Amino acid sequence: MRKFAPVLAIVGILVLGFLYYMSVNNGAVEVDQSVKKEWGNVESSYQRRNDLIGNLVKTVQGAAEYEKGTLTAVIEARAKATSITIDPANVTPEQLAQFQQVQSGMSSALSRLLVTVEQYPSLKANENFLKLQDELASTENQILTARTRYNESIEKFNNYVLKMPRKIFLSDYKEKAPFKADAGAEKAPDVEFNFDKKETK
Template identity: 65%
Template structure:
């Protein structure tokens, strides 16, 4: 029996290493899936905002003789933003930068639209517009939360795959970029209107 003892010890060590390796790989799968889930939440939040913007444009167009160029700018920016798709399993910093740029352009055009709305006080009586205004403000907060949680999941993922000894076994897992907002994008779009100062001439 003693002559088999070294082989038993070696076999036991190999079994421990195999279980350790499998545990590391399974852990990588979990943190990678978490990133994918949180990115899905980011996309869902942005999609909700895009839908609200589309409804907002329709409401504004129907309620006022609105500037055509302003509406077209928002519509075009919304279409461009919705076309940027990212696969979270292969995302790059360049792709996120493109996504940020498209969303930033939409933010700018939406801000111009909302500023122009102030010249149309009749919209203050449009309940659909007021509801969309509130929902848009709420969605901006949801976007901020989704981006923060995504970055937290990326940090957890990157730490997991880069730390030693995990990095020895996870060479096929690549570091993921963080969601760095474009300049000014950290501020939600201002959707508050001071209609109270609008006075009809007597």
């Protein structure tokens, strides 16, 4: 029996090693799926904003028919914002930077459009416009929350796959890039206006 002890010990070590590998791999799958889920929430939040902006453009277009240049800028920015697709399984800093850039362009164009509302009293009393305005403000908060949760899932993923000894078994899993704050990103785009406020000269 003693002569089989070394063989049994080796088999036992191999079994334990295999079980550890399975545990590590399953853990990596879980944190990877979490990242994909949170990225889906980010995309859903931005999609909601894009849908609302489409409705907002139609509402403004009906009441401010001479603001064609501003409306065109918003429409073009919206098209760019929806043209960028990211695979959360292989997200890179460059991809996220490009995504953030087009979304910032969308926010900027939207802000310029909303400033023109001051010139159109009919929009100030338009219930549809006011509702869209409120929904946009709410959606900006949803985007912030979704991005924060995505970054939290990225942190968990990176910590899991990059720490030793798991890193040895998870060479196929690469570090993922989190969102980085844009300049002034601590403030959501201002989509609420005080229409009673007089312009100071």
